Amino acid sequence: MIIGVPKEIKNNENRVALTPAGTQELVKRGHTVFIQTKAGEGSGFPDEDYQKAGGQMLATAEDVFAKAEMIIKVKEPIEQEYGLIRKDQLIFTYFHFASYEPLAHAMIKTGAVCLAYETVERVDGSLPLLVPMSEVAGRMAIQEGAKYLEKPLKGRGILLGGVPGVMPAKVLILGGGVVGTNAAKIAAGMGADVVITDLNINRLRYLDDVMPKNVRTMVSSEYVLRELVKTHDLIVGAVLVPGAKAPKLITRDMLKTMRPGTVLVDVAVDQGGCIETCKPTTHENPTYIIDDVVHYCVANMPGAVPYTSTQALTNATLPYAIKLAGMGWKKACTENGELRKGLNVVHGKVVYKAVADAFNLPSTDIKEVLS
Numbered sequence: 001m002i003i004g005v006p007k008e009i010k011n012n013e014n015r016v017a018l019t020p021a022g023t024q025e026l027v028k029r030g031h032t033v034f035i036q037t038k039a040g041e042g043s044g045f046p047d048e049d050y051q052k053a054g055g056q057m058l059a060t061a062e063d064v065f066a067k068a069e070m071i072i073k074v075k076e077p078i079e080q081e082y083g084l085i086r087k088d089q090l091i092f093t094y095f096h097f098a099s100y101e102p103l104a105h106a107m108i109k110t111g112a113v114c115l116a117y118e119t120v121e122r123v124d125g126s127l128p129l130l131v132p133m134s135e136v137a138g139r140m141a142i143q144e145g146a147k148y149l150e151k152p153l154k155g156r157g158i159l160l161g162g163v164p165g166v167m168p169a170k171v172l173i174l175g176g177g178v179v180g181t182n183a184a185k186i187a188a189g190m191g192a193d194v195v196i197t198d199l200n201i202n203r204l205r206y207l208d209d210v211m212p213k214n215v216r217t218m219v220s221s222e223y224v225l226r227e228l229v230k231t232h233d234l235i236v237g238a239v240l241v242p243g244a245k246a247p248k249l250i251t252r253d254m255l256k257t258m259r260p261g262t263v264l265v266d267v268a269v270d271q272g273g274c275i276e277t278c279k280p281t282t283h284e285n286p287t288y289i290i291d292d293v294v295h296y297c298v299a300n301m302p303g304a305v306p307y308t309s310t311q312a313l314t315n316a317t318l319p320y321a322i323k324l325a326g327m328g329w330k331k332a333c334t335e336n337g338e339l340r341k342g343l344n345v346v347h348g349k350v351v352y353k354a355v356a357d358a359f360n361l362p363s364t365d366i367k368e369v370l371s
Helices: 020-027 047-052 061-067 101-110 131-148 178-189 201-210 222-228 267-271 306-327 329-335 337-342 353-358 366-370
Strands: 002-005 032-036 056-058 070-072 090-093 113-116 170-174 193-198 215-219 234-237 263-266 287-290 293-296 343-346
Touching: 002 061, 020 032, 020 047, 020 306, 032 047, 032 061, 047 056, 056 061, 070 306, 090 306, 101 343, 101 353, 113 329, 113 337, 131 178, 131 234, 131 263, 131 267, 131 293, 131 306, 170 178, 178 193, 178 215, 178 234, 193 201, 193 222, 201 215, 215 222, 234 267, 263 267, 306 329, 306 337, 329 337, 329 366, 337 343, 343 366
Parallel strands: 002 032, 002 070, 032 056, 070 090, 090 113, 170 193, 170 234, 193 215, 234 263, 263 293
Antiparallel strands: 113 343, 287 293
16 A cells, blocks of 8 residues: 655644654555655654655655555644545544534545544543553643643642642542543652542542552542632643543633632643633643633644654554555454544545534444445
């Protein structure tokens, strides 16, 4: 198969979809891999490394899209890329369709096969291609939150771990999944007083067993959250409903009960955010303030640490890319239930129900497009 890796062009997105090591694995299996010039530069991978691995360099995104049967990306296509996507072309990337209706309509119009990293799902319900970036984002949420708690950045002016004789900051984490667990690890390691909320009591029991003593758990409810937000300094939104919009757990009126300088980090922003006042921001302009509460809602947080993120992402996506390239998308998705769950839009039809429901679009049975 002919595989294309374009340079990411979203604001401050320095990741690339494939490392030189991943390129070599595909090339040695007989596939052709085209890499856009300087696509890996932001992640610390120069063109020469791709060439040594057997990749072929192309000067422009137009060239890459024109030649490739499968495009491997990191972030969803943005408007200037819509016209480059061809009918029947396989696009393998993070889409997060439910958070942005124009993207869904644009991909329907292309007639392409859109296979979303974030909805590839194992039998146990885990999301293997979301996990590595969720791990990065969860850890970064605390790193960034700690920074924005500093007074010059409009935070409360509180040190996350405190010092002897002075209490540490209080961190509230909404959701005990991969993001929430990783956020809790870092916050606890820095010495903060941490509370994780979740609806799943069994998950909370597990977290209670494995987390250090400065991490406590509570079953989530509106009543509980309304009380907790009044006293916590850093609040991390880490709630995910696969392929669908995130539920709004922190409402606008709750902001007025928070202390000035409280910091909100909404990691769920890719799926619409679990904080009502959330709107996507960039690494260039990461925060805004409403009711004296600092909002950090960067939609591609792992893009700030691309050397780590790119390697973690390729480690996860490469086995699936090898299957798709070796078998073709239709056979691979027919035989592999995990990849089948990744199909969102195929030949102009929405085949992932949560995406169809988000925009009141008709949903097509996936068996129809695989037959």
